[in-house]
Amino acid sequence: MIPEIKAQFTEDILNEAIQRYDIEPGDVRSLGGFESFVYEYAKNGKSYVLKITHTIRRTVDYIMGELEWLNHLADQGITVARAIPSAKGQWIEEIPKDQGSFLVISYEKARGNAISTEVWNESLFEAWGELIGNIHRATKKYEVSSAKYKRQAWEVEEQLRAETYLMPNDVMIDILKERVNRLRLIPQTRDTYGLVHADLHQKNFYLDGQNMHVFDFDDCHYTYFINDIGITLYYALWYPAKKYENKEEYYRTFFHCFMRGYLKQNTVTVEEVSYLHDFMKIRHTLLYIILHQTSDITTLNPEQLKIRAQHQSEIVTEEPLLPIDFVYEFTQIHN
Template sequence: MELFIEKVFTSEVLFDTAKRFQVVPEEKPLGDFENFVFKARRSNGEIRILRFTHSSHRSIEEIEQEMSFLDYLGENGAPVAKPHRSINQEFVEPYQTENGVFYASLFDYAPGTRVTAEDPEFWNDELFKEWGKTIGQLHKLTKNYPHTPHRLDWEKDEEMYIDYLPNHTLKALAYEIVDSIKKLPKTNDTYGLIHSDVHLGNFHVQNGNITIFDFDDLMYQYFIHDLAIVLYYSLLGSNMEEEEKTLFARHQLSCLREGYESQHILDECWYEHLHLFLRLRDISLCGVIYKKFEGKDMPDNYAQIIESIEERLRNRQPIVKL
């Protein structure tokens, strides 16, 4: 979270807004990367997630659209953490500060637990198939969702992150990737409103079933992007050798496709474009990290990620060669 946002997020913001949703939040956030996220409880003990988004990150219209889309997905059987209304019957509650507005939203707490690549109980072919199937369900439903002007097409989002890249060379390489993707055809079967960030940190698993949350990055994007995200974050920070990475990614993709294609089919040519979307995620993550630590010291682990990304960008290489 940017420094100026941290300075205006107070306990008063947290607890006063929580009352509007009739929950009591924990004081320590579960996350604070782009939003402040808290575990909270209702009077009957049920767990909810209370999220605060600063107006510099999203407009109220963008967040309301996220809530509406989530509500639509949940009502149509998608395994997502559904939103809840406040005592004012609003999905989004604003809190004005001396430097911008915080927008609060409440969600179900996804059942189950997070998965790590080090957990053999979960990190297996069955998870990969279910992961693909769940993404396919979302894509099948988004095809029938009315277009909204309140969620951006992906290139607008990327341009914002490219602005945070530290030099002209990296920015030029980034726009090279963006321009290549912009040439790809858009149809209702290949492009729509998608989660765009379905990595390990954004779903829980219970009894083999996945529940997805954190639709903050909801945008119009090519469907293949959601599958690229799975591959990308499954390998980010991996110590595997290049050949081992390639073999793993190919196997994981075959499992993902098996699950995904039980819900939705993409033409084979889209899998040939995966390398572009893997490189695109390098741009996004690099920009997000520079944005987050603007005016602050960058921790070593993030600096190492930045170093690897910038090397790949300069070499025009994705995180894995398929």
């Protein structure tokens, strides 16, 4: 949580938010939240989610870009957690505070259960790939209704502004700038670039039988489809739901299953796949910067400092994060 947002949040803000959505105070329970305050509540026998963010992070128009795209995906038959208007019919409620405003949005609560070790298998991996392929196919048909609602491009993501959060002498600043500048030169076409979820890891969808219900579109932005794939691979391979003795075999198995599912819904080329390691390294860097944005580095204990140093060493090298040849494995899927 950004310290400036956390410092301004009070019980009065929460009470005002639940009043605007006509929620009984006793029906609200906290779900925590990393960049926003997130709550679950019940109303008329159904479950919903209340999210409270701040203008330090998002503007009203920027959030409207998320909600409009959500509706488009739902209209295309993709199971997403739709937004719910407030008691006065507003998609976003604004609560002024000393330094800006808190912004409140409500969504349907996604059906199903969180991903567990029991369902972490090849069937899930393939369905996951098919889901993202379906989203990419659907977003090719999307046109934002107003320029003011257009979400940002990936390379201007706040957390990629390394010089804002890192020490001036941190080698990461120049390394990140060079990598971003190189990747932004990849040609953009309707078949390779569009509005995507950009954070579809295993904690941002539930499994309801055979159906996957997606939520938390807060980070959606314009980027290459292969970057969106890379983000998912980063979390699934770097932080799997269960341990594997043979990690390299797991990497190959996941990738094969995921891409088989993806190719059922959308196309991707070998050239695009060749950028996967680069985009995974960008995501690894982004998490390094978020650590500096949300924490006081001077208070880290020796073990935390060791982890931070390891994280940095993994980023500065040109070696891939993981020992898998994505291009080779991709060609094997077609053989």
